[in-house]
Structure formats: C-alpha cells, structure tokens
Amino acid sequence: MSRIGNAIIVGGGIGGPVAAMALRRAGIEATVYEAYDGSADGVGGALSIAPNGRTALAAIGAEAAVAAIGHPMRAMVMQSWKGKRLAEFGAPPGLPEQLLVWRSDLYRALHDEAGRRGIRIEHGKRLVTLADSTAGGDGRVVAHFSDGTSAAGDVLIGADGIRSTVRRLIDPGAPEPRYAGLLGFGARTSGDGLVPTGDKMHMVFGKRAFFGFQVGPGESGWFANLPHPVPMSAAEVRRIGAAEWLRRLAEVFRDDRSPAVELIRRTAPEDLVITGGLEDIPSVPTWHRGRVVLVGDAAHATSPSSGQGASLAVESAVQLARCLRDLPVPEAFAAYEGLRRDRVERIIRMAARTNSDKAAGPAARVLRDLLMPVAMRLLANPGKWAWQFDYPIDWAAPVTAPARAGA
Ligand SMILES: Cc1cc2nc3c(=O)[nH]c(=O)nc-3n(C[C@H](O)[C@H](O)[C@H](O)COP(=O)(O)OP(=O)(O)OC[C@H]3O[C@@H](n4cnc5c(N)ncnc54)[C@H](O)[C@@H]3O)c2cc1C
Incomplete structure (x- = not known):
C-alpha cells in the first residue's frame, strides 16, 4: 500500500510516461508535465529497446504497445572497415530480442498507452523552479512552470532528460553533460x-x-x-x-x-x-533531495553507444514506482538509488569505452584495428553480457529499505 497519493512528473519523453504508468499500477496518481507543445513526430533517430527494457515494460503491462512499433533484432554483427566479420552478439537465451524503434514512434506509443490508462499529460509546461516544503511544512512539493501556472504533489519526479532542470534545482553543483x-x-x-x-x-x-x-x-x-x-x-x-x-x-x-x-x-x-x-554524465552525485527524485537521463545519462538509454530509463521508472509503493519518502528514494546506481554507472562506463574506440584518431585507429578482432572474440562470450540484458523485475515482490537486493 502506497504512502503517497500523487506525483508530479516533469518531462514527458520516455521515462516520464513509463513512470506515470508504473505509479498508477502502484496505486499512485501521476500527472506528466512536458515542456514541448506538440508531439515528437519526426524528432530523434533510432533507439534500441534492449531485452532488459522489454522485461521492465512487461512488468507494468506496457511491452506489447512497444513491441507493436519495434523491429526485432536477433543479433548485432560487428565488422571491420575491410569487411571482416569480427563478432556477433545476440541476446542471452530465454530473453526477448532487442527491438529497434524510432524515438518518435516510441514516444507516440508510450503516450497513447498512458492515455488509454487515463494518465494526464500536459504539454507546454516547462518547469522553471520548485518549492519543497519537506523541511518545515506539509510535506508537499510545488512545481512552477514558465507559463505562470503551478502544480502540487506529494513527490516530484524529474524525468527531464540529460539537460535536467530538476537535477540543477536539487543540486546546483551537479555535473554537466x-x-x-x-x-x-x-x-x-x-x-x-x-x-x-x-x-x-x-x-x-x-x-x-x-x-x-x-x-x-x-x-x-x-x-x-x-x-x-x-x-x-x-x-x-x-x-x-x-x-x-x-x-x-x-x-x-x-x-x-x-x-x-x-x-x-x-x-x-x-x-x-x-x-x-x-x-x-559518468555519475550524478545527488539523485534525490527532500521530496524530489530523478529518473532516466536526468539521473544516469549514457551515450547512445550503450544502446541502453531508453531501457535504463524504463527500468528506473518501474523500480522507483515499486519503492514508492512499499516505502515512505525518503526511504523509498534511498532504496531506489540502492537498486539502480551501480548498474547504470557500469553501463555508462562501458559505453564511454566504446566511444573512445569510435573516436580514435588516425594513429590510435591502426592499433585499434589490430586489437579489435581479439577484443571482439573475448566480448562475444554471452556470459560477459548477460548481466546487462538479464535484469528481471519482480513487480509483486515487496521492496525492503534501503536495499540493493529485490530486483
Ligand atoms: C528530442 C530528443 C531526441 C532524441 N533522440 C535520440 C536519438 O536519436 N538517439 C538516442 O539514442 N537517444 C535520443 N534521445 C535520448 C533518449 O530519448 C533518452 O536517452 C532516453 O530515452 C531516456 O529517456 P528520458 O525520458 O530520461 O529522457 P528524454 O527522452 O530526453 O525525455 C526528457 C523529456 O523532458 C522534457 N523536458 C526537458 N526539460 C523540461 C522542463 N524543464 N520541463 C518540462 N519538461 C522538460 C523534454 O522535452 C523531453 O521530452 C533523444 C532525446 C530527445 C529529448
């Protein structure tokens, strides 16, 4: 039984609507406030929904909506510029295939699914500041938008992406991308x-x-x-x-x-x-303060090279909802961070290493091309990848505070 009644979600990209659906399933009302006025048609390129992202969507019954707009990809084939096949990576056995989706299709599918569940998504609401009365008031948080309107909730979830305003508001010294x-x-x-x-x-x-x-x-x-x-x-x-x-x-x-x-x-x-x-952003030191918490790229922005940005946002949204269902604030936020931080930062580090290989200058490229076949053979071992894709979420399992186990 949840300890809070309603949540404000700032950001209606990928993590925002998923967080709202997960909270709804946890018995918590949520409204999403998105800065942009219109839809995201034609905005953004291709994204991957990794097996773990699909598993997390399935935990809240939203996987079919995404599978309907995705193209299943059974494997990833790595090649050298000379046409040599270096390695092939597939999802570990027993897990769903990766889906290739266009961000605009994913955005529309998640917004439609949230709409079908009666979740309100308000557009043209750019958060500019917030007031958290945890310290001496009634334990409510108020979001103020650039159009002069405001909204109040028991918690505020910053799902506002890599350039998060919420992140800066809870920690003015937070690192930049x-x-x-x-x-x-x-x-x-x-x-x-x-x-x-x-x-x-x-x-x-x-x-x-x-x-x-x-x-x-x-x-x-x-x-x-x-x-x-x-x-x-x-x-x-x-x-x-x-x-x-x-x-x-x-x-x-x-x-x-x-x-x-x-x-x-x-x-x-x-x-x-x-x-x-x-x-x-390799590491965001402050994920939550008072009644405010971050999800998705706002908390753990990985470069597209990981193929995990959207999937990690979905996982975090679902895990946060479980924590808020079972624990009071702030224990819920501490438990959520405990469940998520090590995993997401490990994936961010891996993607950063891939970026170094991709960005290698002419001299480093010669060395890279020499070493790549051996590195790929080692990496192609599915045991090395399973931890990333195999992330089951037991929605029904109670979360105990603050723990690293439970997922
Ligand atoms: C326009 C756009 C295009 C993208 N294209 C790609 C791509 O081609 N390939 C790729 O790998 N990744 C892309 N991404 C990133 C990818 O969507 C995210 O890494 C991932 O899905 C994590 O989702 P998220 O919900 O945390 O963040 P996002 O998907 O970035 O969503 C954040 C949302 O918050 C909104 N927002 C921001 N500030 C405020 C504010 N102050 N008040 C209210 N709302 C606010 C934004 O408009 C956005 O809708 C793109 C993101 C955006 C916003």
Missing part, C-alpha cells in the same frame, strides 16, 4: 537492391568513422558516429546544413567495405536526423 568526441547522424531510407541484413544490425568500425545499418525488405536505417574533437551543439551542426553533412559523410566512408556510401547517397537532406554531439 560530457562530450564524447563524436557527432551523431542517422536516417531511414530505401534499401532496395542492397543485400538484406534480415533481423541483424550491422556495426562497422570504419576507417574514419563508425557506421551502423540495417537493410530490411522495405525500409532500411543507418546511423553514423563521426569523430569530431571540438564539441558542437545540435544547433551548430544543423547550421552547416544536411546536404553538406551528407556530402562529408559519403567522403568519410569512401574506403569502407559496407553499404554506407550507398545508404547515405539515397538519403534526402530533409530525412537526415542530426543528433548533434554524443554526450553522457
């Missing part, structure tokens, strides 16, 4: 006439940049991570223009034995998704 030395691009395009990859995603450590692709019977998708030592914001990258970036990318991949150049050539400038600089 760290640039990974790579710029991100991607697109959906036609794969007609190219060798289909079936239900496998291919990743190429290219001679000059990293390329991921999937060629389906109909639509195909690709993404590129381009080494760029100087940080650039997404707006700065966009100002250079999509047509110019497509030209530069085709040039960068010209020596690689992969369909990169052809897929790039088939991409219309208006279809190019410019993600901007890849970023992460």
Whole structure:
C-alpha cells in the first residue's frame, strides 16, 4: 500500500510516461508535465529497446504497445572497415530480442498507452523552479512552470532528460553533460537492391568513422558516429546544413567495405536526423533531495553507444514506482538509488569505452584495428553480457529499505 497519493512528473519523453504508468499500477496518481507543445513526430533517430527494457515494460503491462512499433533484432554483427566479420552478439537465451524503434514512434506509443490508462499529460509546461516544503511544512512539493501556472504533489519526479532542470534545482553543483568526441547522424531510407541484413544490425568500425545499418525488405536505417574533437551543439551542426553533412559523410566512408556510401547517397537532406554531439554524465552525485527524485537521463545519462538509454530509463521508472509503493519518502528514494546506481554507472562506463574506440584518431585507429578482432572474440562470450540484458523485475515482490537486493 502506497504512502503517497500523487506525483508530479516533469518531462514527458520516455521515462516520464513509463513512470506515470508504473505509479498508477502502484496505486499512485501521476500527472506528466512536458515542456514541448506538440508531439515528437519526426524528432530523434533510432533507439534500441534492449531485452532488459522489454522485461521492465512487461512488468507494468506496457511491452506489447512497444513491441507493436519495434523491429526485432536477433543479433548485432560487428565488422571491420575491410569487411571482416569480427563478432556477433545476440541476446542471452530465454530473453526477448532487442527491438529497434524510432524515438518518435516510441514516444507516440508510450503516450497513447498512458492515455488509454487515463494518465494526464500536459504539454507546454516547462518547469522553471520548485518549492519543497519537506523541511518545515506539509510535506508537499510545488512545481512552477514558465507559463505562470503551478502544480502540487506529494513527490516530484524529474524525468527531464540529460539537460535536467530538476537535477540543477536539487543540486546546483551537479555535473554537466560530457562530450564524447563524436557527432551523431542517422536516417531511414530505401534499401532496395542492397543485400538484406534480415533481423541483424550491422556495426562497422570504419576507417574514419563508425557506421551502423540495417537493410530490411522495405525500409532500411543507418546511423553514423563521426569523430569530431571540438564539441558542437545540435544547433551548430544543423547550421552547416544536411546536404553538406551528407556530402562529408559519403567522403568519410569512401574506403569502407559496407553499404554506407550507398545508404547515405539515397538519403534526402530533409530525412537526415542530426543528433548533434554524443554526450553522457559518468555519475550524478545527488539523485534525490527532500521530496524530489530523478529518473532516466536526468539521473544516469549514457551515450547512445550503450544502446541502453531508453531501457535504463524504463527500468528506473518501474523500480522507483515499486519503492514508492512499499516505502515512505525518503526511504523509498534511498532504496531506489540502492537498486539502480551501480548498474547504470557500469553501463555508462562501458559505453564511454566504446566511444573512445569510435573516436580514435588516425594513429590510435591502426592499433585499434589490430586489437579489435581479439577484443571482439573475448566480448562475444554471452556470459560477459548477460548481466546487462538479464535484469528481471519482480513487480509483486515487496521492496525492503534501503536495499540493493529485490530486483
Ligand atoms: C528530442 C530528443 C531526441 C532524441 N533522440 C535520440 C536519438 O536519436 N538517439 C538516442 O539514442 N537517444 C535520443 N534521445 C535520448 C533518449 O530519448 C533518452 O536517452 C532516453 O530515452 C531516456 O529517456 P528520458 O525520458 O530520461 O529522457 P528524454 O527522452 O530526453 O525525455 C526528457 C523529456 O523532458 C522534457 N523536458 C526537458 N526539460 C523540461 C522542463 N524543464 N520541463 C518540462 N519538461 C522538460 C523534454 O522535452 C523531453 O521530452 C533523444 C532525446 C530527445 C529529448
């Protein structure tokens, strides 16, 4: 039986709607406040929902809604720029396959599912400040939005992404996102006439940049991570223009034995998704203060190289709801952090190592290409990966405070 009545969720991206659905299942009313006015149609590129993300969605009965818009990927094939197959990674036996989804489709699927469950999502509500009366008042928290309105709740959950306002409000000294030395691009395009990859995603450590692709019977998708030592914001990258970036990318991949150049050539400038600089935050010291707590990228931003950003946001949202169902604040927040911190920071570290390989300069690339086959053979051992994908959440199991066990 929950100790709180209602929650304010700031941020209606991926973690926000999932947190609201999980809280609803835990008997807690939640309203989501999203800064942007409209939908996310056409916003963002491809994301992966890893087996652990699907398991977490299943814990709150929301997996089917996401499976309906995803493309199952049975394995990830790693290749060198010379076309050599280095390794193949699949989900450990007994776990669901990874899903490839477009962020805009995922956003719509989660918003529709939350709507079907009667959850209110208010748009055009940008949080600017908050007042937490835990210290000497009635134990309520009030969110103030840029349109002059406000909302009160028993707790406030910051699901407002890597540039979280909530994180800064609970800890003005919180770290800022760290640039990974790579710029991100991607697109959906036609794969007609190219060798289909079936239900496998291919990743190429290219001679000059990293390329991921999937060629389906109909639509195909690709993404590129381009080494760029100087940080650039997404707006700065966009100002250079999509047509110019497509030209530069085709040039960068010209020596690689992969369909990169052809897929790039088939991409219309208006279809190019410019993600901007890849970023992460290795560790956020303060996850909660008083009646305020962080989930998703606000607490644990991993770069897209992990393929785990959305899945970890979902896991955290579900675990937080279990903790709030079973424990009073602040024990619930401490238990939640205990369940989550080590796991998410380990994944962030792994992705940072991948980014170093992707961003290697010309000299380091020679060494990387020499060592890569051996490293990949070692990594291809499923035992090394199982911990990441095999994260069962027993929704019904009570959470005891503050513990690292229970999941
Ligand atoms: C526009 C966009 C495009 C993305 N594209 C990609 C991609 O192509 N590939 C990839 O791997 N990852 C992408 N991501 C990141 C990915 O969605 C997240 O890593 C992951 O899903 C974690 O989800 P989250 O809910 O924690 O954060 P997010 O999905 O980032 O959601 C945060 C939400 O909070 C809202 N918000 C921010 N500040 C406030 C505020 N002050 N008040 C109210 N609301 C606020 C944002 O508008 C956003 O909707 C993108 C994120 C965004 C916001």
